[in-house]
Amino acid sequence: MERALVVVDDTEKHRDLLEEAAELADGVGADLVLLSMITEEEYEEMTETIEAMAESGDTGFGSDTVLQVARNFAEDVARDALDDIDIDYEVVGATVNEGERADEIIRTAEEYGCDHVFLTGRRRSPTGKAIFGNTAQAVILNFPGTVTVAME
8 A cells, every 4th residue: 555545534444444544554665545525416505605695795715615625624534533643635626426436436546556454334235336326345346456445
């Protein structure tokens, strides 16, 4: 492992996974890329809120503010989870449609030269997987490197 992508979210399982990934990466001298994703719907809601705030006064908010919020969130999670681990990491924010999470994970991992992906998965019935898809399964099947999935 030279560089690993860790999908970051606001759950205890994600924080635990980030800490484990960082310890492994630190042990082999690898870097981390932290990916924080927000859905298109969340992006639109946040954009409307930010635009309303900007119209009410000179707030300094611009079009990149929403993705910066996603990156700041990942930075906060990283600061909390990695306070005892001295490791280099880069934070990436992305907007996605709900069914495109796996594609974004793979695209980002390839763009940043990651050879390992860490993400969480949910236990679902076979019917649920067939109807709604499964991000973890899609990443496992389509990412050309190693994938570690921590089940929620």
